[in-house]
Amino acid sequence: MASSGKPPLDDSRRTTGSPKMKTRENAKETLCRNVTIYGRCRYEDKGCAFNHDPQKLNAAHQADSNKKRFNVDSPSFTPSLLSGNGTSAPKKSTTISPKAASAAPFQPRVAASRMASDPEPWTSPLTGKGSNASTPTGRQEAGTPDWTVADVQEFVPGIFDGSHVASLQGNGNGAITATAGFDPFVTASTPLSAAGAVGPVSANPYAHDTAAAMGGAFFANQTGFQQPVQYHLYAPIGPHNQNTLGYQRNVHDLFLPNDFREELQKKAAATLQTLPNTQLPAQVDYFHSLVPLDLSHQKNAATFGYPSWVYKAQSSKDGNFYVLRRLEGFRLTNEKAIRSVQAWKRVCNGSVVTVHDAFTSRSFQDSSLIFVTDYHPLSKTLAEQHLGTGARFQSRHTSHIPEQVLWGYMTQIANALKAIHSNGLAARVLEPSKVLLTGKNRIRLNSCAILDVVQFDTQRTLVDLQRQDLVNFGQLIVTLGSNSPNVMHNPTKAMEHFTRAYTPQMKNSVYWLLGALQKDQERGIDTFIVGISSQLMSTFDSALHLDDQLTSDLSRELENGRLVRLMTKLNLINERPEYEHDRQWSESGERYYLKIFRDYVFHQVDAQGDPAVDLGHILSCLNKLDAGSDEKVTLISRDEQSCFIVSYKELKKTLESSFQALMKPARRLH
Numbered sequence: 001m002a003s004s005g006k007p008p009l010d011d012s013r014r015t016t017g018s019p020k021m022k023t024r025e026n027a028k029e030t031l032c033r034n035v036t037i038y039g040r041c042r043y044e045d046k047g048c049a050f051n052h053d054p055q056k057l058n059a060a061h062q063a064d065s066n067k068k069r070f071n072v073d074s075p076s077f078t079p080s081l082l083s084g085n086g087t088s089a090p091k092k093s094t095t096i097s098p099k100a101a102s103a104a105p106f107q108p109r110v111a112a113s114r115m116a117s118d119p120e121p122w123t124s125p126l127t128g129k130g131s132n133a134s135t136p137t138g139r140q141e142a143g144t145p146d147w148t149v150a151d152v153q154e155f156v157p158g159i160f161d162g163s164h165v166a167s168l169q170g171n172g173n174g175a176i177t178a179t180a181g182f183d184p185f186v187t188a189s190t191p192l193s194a195a196g197a198v199g200p201v202s203a204n205p206y207a208h209d210t211a212a213a214m215g216g217a218f219f220a221n222q223t224g225f226q227q228p229v230q231y232h233l234y235a236p237i238g239p240h241n242q243n244t245l246g247y248q249r250n251v252h253d254l255f256l257p258n259d260f261r262e263e264l265q266k267k268a269a270a271t272l273q274t275l276p277n278t279q280l281p282a283q284v285d286y287f288h289s290l291v292p293l294d295l296s297h298q299k300n301a302a303t304f305g306y307p308s309w310v311y312k313a314q315s316s317k318d319g320n321f322y323v324l325r326r327l328e329g330f331r332l333t334n335e336k337a338i339r340s341v342q343a344w345k346r347v348c349n350g351s352v353v354t355v356h357d358a359f360t361s362r363s364f365q366d367s368s369l370i371f372v373t374d375y376h377p378l379s380k381t382l383a384e385q386h387l388g389t390g391a392r393f394q395s396r397h398t399s400h401i402p403e404q405v406l407w408g409y410m411t412q413i414a415n416a417l418k419a420i421h422s423n424g425l426a427a428r429v430l431e432p433s434k435v436l437l438t439g440k441n442r443i444r445l446n447s448c449a450i451l452d453v454v455q456f457d458t459q460r461t462l463v464d465l466q467r468q469d470l471v472n473f474g475q476l477i478v479t480l481g482s483n484s485p486n487v488m489h490n491p492t493k494a495m496e497h498f499t500r501a502y503t504p505q506m507k508n509s510v511y512w513l514l515g516a517l518q519k520d521q522e523r524g525i526d527t528f529i530v531g532i533s534s535q536l537m538s539t540f541d542s543a544l545h546l547d548d549q550l551t552s553d554l555s556r557e558l559e560n561g562r563l564v565r566l567m568t569k570l571n572l573i574n575e576r577p578e579y580e581h582d583r584q585w586s587e588s589g590e591r592y593y594l595k596i597f598r599d600y601v602f603h604q605v606d607a608q609g610d611p612a613v614d615l616g617h618i619l620s621c622l623n624k625l626d627a628g629s630d631e632k633v634t635l636i637s638r639d640e641q642s643c644f645i646v647s648y649k650e651l652k653k654t655l656e657s658s659f660q661a662l663m664k665p666a667r668r669l670h
């Protein structure tokens with residue numbers, strides 16, 4: 001500190017008037033006011049008569065400087081870490097006043113309140129070059145707007161910047177104590193909301209019970225997110241691209257893979273597809289907007305004994321999309337028959353298309369039976385996929401199904417049958433045109449429940465029907481393995497082909513299924529599942545890999561929703577024409593920073609004056625803004641006459657307060 005000529009002595013000890021006005025005795029008792037903190041008086045050699053006792057002077061300086069920060073009667077707040085500017089924190093005093101013991105604990109103000117009351121000496125890097133210097137509290141030195149937003153509650157997630165050297169910790173009683181260690185995991189949700197906390201505190205929207213959700217032991221000492229949040233740091237989550245280094249990112253890494261996105265979008269489009277000017281009824285019970293799914297107009301009564309038609313439809317009860325399967329010309333003679341669907345509603349299994357309802361209808365100008373099931377957009381039947389049947393895929397070249405894929409089908413069908421049989425039911429329909437392929441190698445049994453209604457009076461026992469399911473299962477696999485829909489007309493030839501194409505384990509499994517109706521043996525789906533357990537493991541492992549892949553894909557989109565919300569806010573705030581063509585809104589005051597921040601993010605130009613299109617820059621800026629990072633950014637006005645240095649933290653604060661102002665009904669501006 002440079003001497004100002006007036007050393008900071010206590011007023012009570014300061015001389016009043018010139019030294020020459022005092023007697024020498026009086027002067028000797030008065031501490032010299034010209035002594036600098038280095039203990040030297042500029043007038044000592046020239047006969048200064050005041051007291052230069054170094055010990056007394058030192059004590060006076062000490063008392064004075066303590067008054068500026070803390071004096072010995074202050075509570076025992078003794079920071080032990082480095083302060084924000086990198087200098088050492090003052091040493092802890094070894095002696096302490098007895099009063100300190102009963103003093104209220106020191107409660108440092110949070111960053112926001114400090115920022116408003118304690119402007120730092122900010123300097124612009126352009127100041128020395130003659131540019132307009134700016135201050136953190138205003139656009140220019142003149143007409144300084146205040147950063148403080150008194151009436152807007154700010155979210156204060158317990159951020160401590162470097163200048164805060166103590167940490168706040170709940171002591172278990174809800175009170176706050178100052179501790180010497182800095183704990184970056186302290187959040188507003190617990191300690192700052194405790195009684196006596198200083199500064200505006202609102203609920204932390206990001207707070208969640210980490211200890212309960214993630215395992216108390218691992219996060220034992222953490223009560224929330226690490227602060228400051230690091231949303232702008234994209235952590236690589238595998239599986240990784242082999243062609244790039246760990247830190248390298250390309251645009252595709254930040255979004256879902258294109259093929260996956262395309263698949264999802266196509267499914268969404270298919271779900272929303274409508275058919276105008278259709279001859280179909282506008283309403284079938286509580287369903288509307290019917291779209292036919294089977295494009296073949298041939299009536300086929302082979303499976304159910306009645307021609308069946310499949311439609312996508314929207315429910316007016318819940319707005320969701322379902323499939324209606326209509327059995328044309330069916331007359332319900334026994335009411336109990338349709339009640340059997342209740343049992344099917346309870347079958348909730350990933351390998352079965354869920355059945356929701358069944359009712360009779362006259363909407364098609366006949367007597368029809370309607371089954372309501374889940375809709376799986378863009379799915380195909382296994383017959384369409386592998387056997388070349390079905391109108392859409394008639395000319396399709398069918399190829400040999402690899403053994404692993406076939407094992408995958410077998411495990412999924414076994415999974416479905418286990419769920420069905422353990423619910424006291426039998427699938428009864430198990431053929432390639434009634435197994436849906438809803439994703440890559442992902443199948444579901446379709447049209448279950450129908451025969452239970454249509455052939456309600458069957459004489460066969462449940463055990464018999466369940467065994468028949470196993471036989472149908474075996475025949476389905478042989479048919480798929482042979483790539484021929486009619487192969488079971490000649491079973492011997494079919495098995496010869498199958499034996500040549502697949503391993504003995506596969507062949508034995510299929511033989512076992514085909515023999516399920518033999519009376520001498522107890523055969524059930526549980527026994528079969530035990531027999532193919534090694535294959536179950538490999539299918540399970542594939543499912544885990546897929547799960548990893550999907551998690552990785554999902555993580556790429558992690559920050560995108562957040563950034564869209566942030567950009568929405570920015571766009572809502574910037575350029576409000578209703579406020580005198582924006583002049584009243586953002587041409588002055590703190591919103592002006594947001595306006596030129598937008599230029600900084602989106603409108604940069606390169607050395608040639610061409611637009612700089614850099615997604616990395618944009619994402620990085622937006623993430624830092626959302627995280628409210630301490631990093632500072634230099635903003636230059638469009639006319640290049642003004643330059644400001646603002647931190648993302650302050651920009652975030654402005655963004656929040658502006659957004660709140662926007663939502664005030666009276667549109668009060670400040």
Ligand SMILES: Nc1ncnc2c1ncn2[C@@H]1O[C@H](COP(=O)(O)OP(=O)(O)OP(=O)(O)O)[C@@H](O)[C@H]1O
Nearest residue numbers: 293294300303310323374375376379380381390433
């Ligand atoms: N739940 C469903 N979700 C989505 N699409 C389905 C659903 N059920 C059936 N489909 C589709 O509807 C179409 C017709 O199905 P259907 O079961 O009638 O097969 P099909 O090949 O026409 O058999 P069939 O000749 O016995 O009528 C198929 O392309 C199938 O993919």
